Amino acid sequence: MTKVLLLEDDELFSLSLIDYLEEFANVNITHVNTSTKMLEMIYENRFDLYLLDINLPDINGIDLLREIRQATDETPVIFLTSYKDKETLTQGFSTGADDFLTKPFDMDELILRINSLMKRVKKQNLIVLGNVEFNFDTKEVKKDGELVKFSLKALELFELFYQNNHSIVTKDMIINRLWNASETYSDGSIRVYVNSIKKLFSDSELFHISNIKNIGYKIEY
Template sequence: MAAKILLLEDDINLSELVEEFLIDEGYEISLVNDAEAALNLAYEKHFDLWILDVKVPLGDGFSLLKELRQAGKNTPAIFLTSLNTASDLKEGFDAGCDDYIRKPFELVELALRVESILKRSFAHKNENYEDLGDNYKFSLSSQILYKDDKALTLPSKEIKLLSLLLKHKNRFVSVKQIFEELWDYDEEPSELSLRAYVKNLRKILGKDSIINQRGRGYCYDRG
């Protein structure tokens, strides 16, 4: 099935050129030329990727993407723009884009960027997740914790601990095994640190999500 792409570009010649090129590459394209039309279409239809010009009628690409992100829309997005300062770049990524292509650009470069993002996106969708409740999920393959489909940044040992407990869900993992898994051979294991990691994970996942028993260790338990 062809990936569906929303293309926002108000330059008629460029938009037709890009549309034709991407169709030839095997994608299904919906072309619009103003921010309002793009916003409406992004709400109405599912897309695998948004390609957004920044300077467009009835708004701008940065504000458009910010609004969509705030509404919980997580479709990957690429900005096309003639803006090229560091502050413009920062504004684009702050708005929530995944990539940023400066005009003028080669169509081959656009194709490579599109392919890269779609591969990443589809891989993300096909991962196996542990549903942790309250819109949290954890990918055992990529070792990433998500909240509302947004990746959270956690210290590496907390991620390792969560992964270990999920692999042994509803079974106790001994403190000895946790020490062996979390600490490198040249590090000194710390029970105080372990308790801190557990406390932090409980703050995120619920105070009853991880239980511990003296002599048995720790267990992830969602009932």
């Protein structure tokens, strides 16, 4: 199921949108009404798609997207906005938006655009770093063309690391990505998954993980 973060300050519109999409589009939506709340939410949670308004009470949607992209977050974005002018459209796409829909719009058209965008993103679910290949569709990892025994949680952790190049991944970020509320975890298991990733790149400097004591890990590639 596609995980969507909706940023919209119109509560009535948000409720209508959430009800329709969750019933007909096979998505799970988390809703926030300010850019500040969104930044807090995406710091420790992963989403497949952002639906963003532009005219917001704090940071406008285009400036917010610029901040997100500068943080190397490449999550697909669709702007849902009442703006129709060419200048705003140009700004949005140049900042990193993937699509625009002008309010009012047909809900079914939004679903079609979401599905189309998710299909395009799915085709990019292959990461190759030197002689190491991560396939997130088949959940397989290869080194020098040979399959490597690699746990699903280690694969999820690599994806989290990959999405946070030149950033610090905290222990809380790791726990939220790898375990749900009903599961238990241990510091030892985190170290095992980190070491399994380090082992893949032990013969190269293509992907570097530094331990930041009592905080987490710094990622550089």
